[in-house]
């Protein structure tokens with residue numbers, strides 16, 4: 221019998237355990253055939269937002285809208301919030317891409333770059349007063365670095381005028397980010413939600429939508445099929461501007477509901493426990509393995525980037541355990557291990573044994 225593959229890749233990753241059943245239910249309920257201009261879809265849309273709001277504790281007055289991916293969020297946020305100047309905290313590939321999007325859209329993008337794998341406190345950096353948007357990546361999936369959540373309310377207090385956008389792709393649903401301290405938070409569903417790729421979620425403050433309206437009033441283009449103003453006006457009717465990824469929205473709704481029933485605090489505690497197990501395995505093999513992010517305070521519990529020999533990834537794969545490579549220049553000498561809610565304690569134990577035996 222073929223052994224089951226364990227996907228510790230940092231997205232797409234291990235699927236949420238009830239996914240096969242949910243896909244069957246979707247088929248039998250006609251989810252993929254029913255029009256998105258029906259009461260069925262409107263109810264589903266409202267339910268999904270409700271389940272996400274409850275799970276992540278998103279404030280009532282925040283919008284929750286759907287995009288194609290997190291990558292799309294970068295573009296939409298720049299287009300809708302920035303007339304001229306954005307400021308980007310960059311400590312890896314994903315933050316860098318957000319910054320590049322601002323350049324491509326011909327804004328003036330200011331970069332604050334930290335060496336990959338080195339954590340930082342955004343509040344210790346002086347940000348020019350004329351900055352319209354501060355962009356951050358809470359969990360930099362390319363390096364495994366994390367911004368402590370307590371920084372966000374402080375950043376808001378320091379720069380009350382600036383919009384704050386945070387990439388939470390590999391941080392949700394685990395992160396305790398207080399959404400009211402930012403204007404945009406966004407993620408795609410193939411990481412922490414254990415779903416197939418192809419859906420992005422964008423959480424937006426009222427003032428972000430108001431800002432987009434103001435840019436439009438000034439004659440600026442804020443986008444085409446997805447603009448904050450039209451996303452919000454459709455949202456008010458439980459609708460989307462285009463024919464959306466209805467299956468993705470359906471699955472997200474069910475998974476968010478199941479996670480909520482299971483208990484978000486339990487999910488967090490288990491994530492911490494699995495994190496500790498991986499940490500112990502790395503520590504037990506000190507001569508062969510070490511964390512790329514040296515300072516524990518800045519280490520993502522959800523993405524463990526481990527320095528290792530060039531052969532480890534292949535050896536793990538031979539044992540049915542898939543992990544991510546290092547990013548860019550670190551490709552050969554690092555592995556990245558995801559620790560999402562779909563990763564069972566049992567599978568993490570298997571991974572840890574393999575790390576101890578194969579490295």
Ligand SMILES: *Cc1c(COP(=O)(O)O)cnc(C)c1O
Pocket residue numbers: 231289290291292314357359360361362387388389390408409417418
């Ligand atoms: C995976 C990832 C993205 C990109 O997600 P897509 O679904 O490919 O758009 C963006 N930011 C971070 C931090 C990620 O981990």
